[in-house]
Structures are given as C-alpha cells and as structure tokens.
Amino acid sequence: MNIQSLSVCVPAKRCINDCKFCCSKMHTSDYEDRFTDVCCYASYTEDMRKRLEYARENGCNTCMLTGNNEPQQNKEFLRVFSEVNRSLRTPFLNIEMQTTGAFIDADFLDFFKSSVGVTTIAVSIACLDDDADNRSMIQTKDDQLELARFCAEVKKRNINLRLCLNMNDGILVRHDYTPESVIKLCGDLGADQITFRALWSPDSDTEQGEWIARNVSAETLDFIDELKADVKANGKYLDTLEYGADRYDYHGFSVVVDEDSMSQEENKSAVKYLILRPNGHLYSKWDSKASLIF
Ligand code: SF4
Numbered sequence: 001m002n003i004q005s006l007s008v009c010v011p012a013k014r015c016i017n018d019c020k021f022c023c024s025k026m027h028t029s030d031y032e033d034r035f036t037d038v039c040c041y042a043s044y045t046e047d048m049r050k051r052l053e054y055a056r057e058n059g060c061n062t063c064m065l066t067g068n069n070e071p072q073q074n075k076e077f078l079r080v081f082s083e084v085n086r087s088l089r090t091p092f093l094n095i096e097m098q099t100t101g102a103f104i105d106a107d108f109l110d111f112f113k114s115s116v117g118v119t120t121i122a123v124s125i126a127c128l129d130d131d132a133d134n135r136s137m138i139q140t141k142d143d144q145l146e147l148a149r150f151c152a153e154v155k156k157r158n159i160n161l162r163l164c165l166n167m168n169d170g171i172l173v174r175h176d177y178t179p180e181s182v183i184k185l186c187g188d189l190g191a192d193q194i195t196f197r198a199l200w201s202p203d204s205d206t207e208q209g210e211w212i213a214r215n216v217s218a219e220t221l222d223f224i225d226e227l228k229a230d231v232k233a234n235g236k237y238l239d240t241l242e243y244g245a246d247r248y249d250y251h252g253f254s255v256v257v258d259e260d261s262m263s264q265e266e267n268k269s270a271v272k273y274l275i276l277r278p279n280g281h282l283y284s285k286w287d288s289k290a291s292l293i294f
Pocket of ligand 1: 016017022023070100138
C-alpha cells in the first residue's frame, strides 16, 4: 500500500467558518466523536496510537491535521495528538495543518510549533488579493483575518508556508487573472509552496455544489489548464510528493496542481490518503464509510 499522507480529523461540533465551497458540507459525516465522549476517551487515544503506528509502519511520513472544521477549534485534541505521536516508535516529524487562519493569533502559532510540532501551515485561500472578499467567501466571523499579517506571523516562526488556492472566478479581483499575477502575489506573501486546488463538485444539488457550479467558470478551468501547461513547460520537475501529485520548481516556488483533492481518482495500486476519523477508525476515502481499513 502506498500511503502518501495521513489526515487526522480534529473533532469539533461545527466549523467556525462556512466556506461557500466547503466539501465537508457536501456529504454527510456522521462519525461518532469518541474523543469528546468522556466514556470513550481512554480507548480513543489507544485507537489513535494504533492507527498512527500503522500509517508510519506502512511508510507514511506526512500527517495533516484537518477535519470538517478548523483544527484550532480543539486545542485539547491537538495536545493529545502530540502526546500520542511522541509516544510512537518513530513519530511523525512532518506535521501539516490546514487552516484559513481564522482566529489564530501569535500564541496559537507558538503552540502549534512548540507543542504540536507543526512544520507546515497550509493556508486555504478563496481570494488572494482582497481580504474582505476572502473573508466573505470563507464566511468567517473573524473580521480581523488578513492574509499578509497571518502569513508574516507563520514565516516569523520559520514554519513552512503553503498557500492553497481554491480556484474560483474570484481568486483575483484587483489584479490581472494571469499565472504571473498569482505567482507574484504568492511571493509577496512569503509562500514556500503553492497548491492550486481544483474545487470539487459532486453530482448533487447541495448549496456548495451549486456555488461551485456558478463560480468556477470555463475561464477558471482554462486558467488551471494554462497554468498546468506552463508549470510543466517552464517549471523544473522536482519529485512526486507523498502528499499528492508531481511537484515542480516554478519561478522559485514549489508548485503542485492538485486535481484530486477528494481522492476520487481511481488508482487501484495506490491509497492516496488515510483518514483518521473522530471515531478512532481509519478510512481511505473522504466520502465513503465503506472505505474503512480498520
Ligand atoms: S474551514 Fe474547512 S471545514 Fe470549515 S467551512 Fe471552510 S472548508 Fe469547510
């Protein structure tokens, strides 16, 4: 089995944001939260330890803290995760956290780095050049969220900064909609890595699916194709990431075009992701309980 990364779902009742394109909201997620349930807490941590160990023993080096909410919503879980990880024979050293940055202040970033061992912060972005538009698409209550300030705080702590661009028609509103503009803005924010995420839309009439249908036009899809072609033609192939697809050096940035953010692509010889759900079980697909591994 080829395990590229383990996603650990941090439990919380509901997300503090309400992103218009949120894929978590497009399918039901009725996994029991055994971490928060005081009766199950001890057995949950043991379940977690076994699954982390399993992932490590199957060659998985990267752990992503994510979920159907923002990881920063559950500090106690992050503390326990760190304790369990450190108890493994060979702990995860590459720990990534996916977030929009909402309500994360300097103390929180110090906690992520020093106590949890976070090495990469992957910032999920809906609009790159207008904070008000970004906040509006994320539908966050954090009216202080500013990308430049947040990215600067991440870089100040020498944490790897990955910008994950959720490609929609409003990703740039003040600049030309060209690969050069995107790259320049990412550089200004101090990005080490850039991921262009093709937004995933299921065959359903969910609010989020409808938003994607309305806001990811043929022009944006063409833009992604243009970008991919340019990355392949003018970038330098680096390697194939554990995290996902091929990675290129493109204008000095590590660039990945992730066209399979929900791990939908059929590839029978590979398991792209493992997902540890709040019930303490391991799955291989985000949208299928039948993908249970154990
Ligand atoms: S932050 Fe993530 S989980 Fe929360 S609403 Fe946005 S996409 Fe969904």
